[in-house]
Amino acid sequence: MKQQSITQDIILTFLKDVYFRNWRKEEGKKDDYAAYRAAGGRAYRDFCRTIQGMRKDNKKKELKNIIYIEIFTSLEKAAPKTQKDFDEWHHNMCEQIIEKYRTTAKLNYGQAQKWLNMAMKYAIVLEIPQAMAVISFMHVPVDNIVLGLLENEVKPSSADPWSQWEYNTYFKFQKDLRDHLKGKQAPIVWEFTHWH
Numbered sequence: 001m002k003q004q005s006i007t008q009d010i011i012l013t014f015l016k017d018v019y020f021r022n023w024r025k026e027e028g029k030k031d032d033y034a035a036y037r038a039a040g041g042r043a044y045r046d047f048c049r050t051i052q053g054m055r056k057d058n059k060k061k062e063l064k065n066i067i068y069i070e071i072f073t074s075l076e077k078a079a080p081k082t083q084k085d086f087d088e089w090h091h092n093m094c095e096q097i098i099e100k101y102r103t104t105a106k107l108n109y110g111q112a113q114k115w116l117n118m119a120m121k122y123a124i125v126l127e128i129p130q131a132m133a134v135i136s137f138m139h140v141p142v143d144n145i146v147l148g149l150l151e152n153e154v155k156p157s158s159a160d161p162w163s164q165w166e167y168n169t170y171f172k173f174q175k176d177l178r179d180h181l182k183g184k185q186a187p188i189v190w191e192f193t194h195w196h
Contacts, residue, residue, distance in 0.1 A: 020042055036071070039119050042118070043119035046115075067096075068119065070093075072130050072131075085137075090139060094113055094167075108164050110162045111163050114163070121192075124188070136186045140174065146191065154177050157173070
């Protein structure tokens with residue numbers, strides 16, 4: 001048999017299949033939201049360990065699906081064109097996540113940002129057009145790893161754990177990070193290249 005090779009595209013697709021399961025629209029199926037659910041679902045798994053008091057009910061899966069789809073369809077309808085527009089969109093989405101979960105669990109802003117920002121980050125990996133269009137404005141998902149990477153450069157204005165942060169602490173951190181990067185790199189690009 002002739003020596004064979006595997007291209008980077010094949011390897012990357014395999015890794016996406018393993019990590020995101022069911023992210024591609026299957027031929028013949030009418031599921032335009034498969035990639036949205038894959039990005040949002042993986043992001044949910046990253047942050048859900050910080051939720052306390054989560055009730056076990058049948059609404060959890062339904063709620064997650066609604067949130068995944070709302071994140072990306074809201075970007076389809078009106079993609080932010082400026083940092084200010086993106087920041088407002090982001091804040092509104094975090095508030096909606098908190099509100100939708102109010103009857104199931106108590107979420108803090110720090111938890112909502114983690115879910116939303118990780119969903120957006122995974123959407124980049126899956127090359128979802130709505131996320132690709134706003135890379136320049138995206139926020140960094142704040143967690144202990146990011147805080148550790150920036151401990152000498154960008155200090156949070158609160159000693160509380162990131163999962164307990166309120167909006168003002170979170171937004172000041174994002175703004176301080178942008179100021180620190182001085183426009184040389186989008187924050188999410190910085191995070192992609194430094195998080196490991």
